Ligand code: FES
């Protein structure tokens with residue numbers, strides 16, 4: 384079951400050009416395109432004439448033209464042309480979905496269009512700040528339910544195991560024993576982790592040239608249904624930046640990165656993982672941006688392997704019990720936030736008047 388009345392990432396802005404772009408979202412076939420004015424549209428990818436995917440057609444000045452018999456649909460899904468100048472049947476339309484292009488993303492609203500309030504879309508200004516946060520982005524199709532991906536991001540005790548050669552660092556115990564604060568938020572959960580006086584992981588040393596031990600942080604915020612914002616970094620140990628989660632001095636001058644994670648369900652057991660890396664160090668050096676991206680890509684491929692294998696195993700025995708351990712606090716909060724939204728949506732059904 385999916386939360387429908389929510390904004391999901393449908394694509395990166397630069398994925399959508401003046402050619403149809405097909406993508407299944409919440410198990411619905413969607414076609415996205417940019418019309419001749421440059422505005423983006425999202426339509427049901429099923430022609431109302433004979434059911435052909437509209438993604439097989441082409442963008443024309445009046446909208447998207449079906450590749451089978453040439454009906455043209457505008458951005459609102461209304462048929463505006465039947466070839467040969469024939470009458471357009473009044474019910475000739477396909478469903479259109481609200482879309483908003485913002486901060487390098489195309490956001491789509493899959494539920495009731497009258498509730499598609501664009502002010503609900505979160506801000507991610509770093510994608511527009513190339514000077515301080517140069518970034519690179521991509522999309523991974525992943526064969527797992529999108530919440531397995533969120534679970535993975537909400538429990539970083541896996542870093543010392545599956546990412547020990549990349550972003551993890553050498554000691555699994557370091558991650559399990561990190562200082563941690565978890566705070567419930569209206570839309571999800573945020574958690575901060577600190578690993579004080581620790582050995583910097585290989586990625587950090589490569590990027591920022593640390594010579595000794597570091598104070599290292601990871602700040603995560605989950606915003607339901609599918610976004611995780613991350614700020615991670617390290618400075619030389621002993622600068623006193625950490626004071627029991629009351630932050631002290633500047634964290635400039637070390638290693639710092641921002642990661643955006645967006646999970647959009649494709650089906651019940653597949654999702655799209657939209658992610659970007661932005662380097663808060665060596666900002667004038669495009670090699671730093673590219674190297675960080677490549678390094679994180681290695682780590683995320685390690686995650687992909689694990690969550691896909693996990694989904695396959697879970698599918699073999701759906702509903703079989705699983706246990707919770709100490710490190711699951713943030714993950715449980717995230718799941719609860721999604722459950723709350725689902726319950727709200729399901730209880731929003733207008734009651735039938737008695738009598
Ligand atoms: S199926 Fe689209 S125009 Fe006929």
Ligand SMILES: [Fe+2]
Nearest residue numbers: 535546682686
């Ligand atoms: Fe991971």
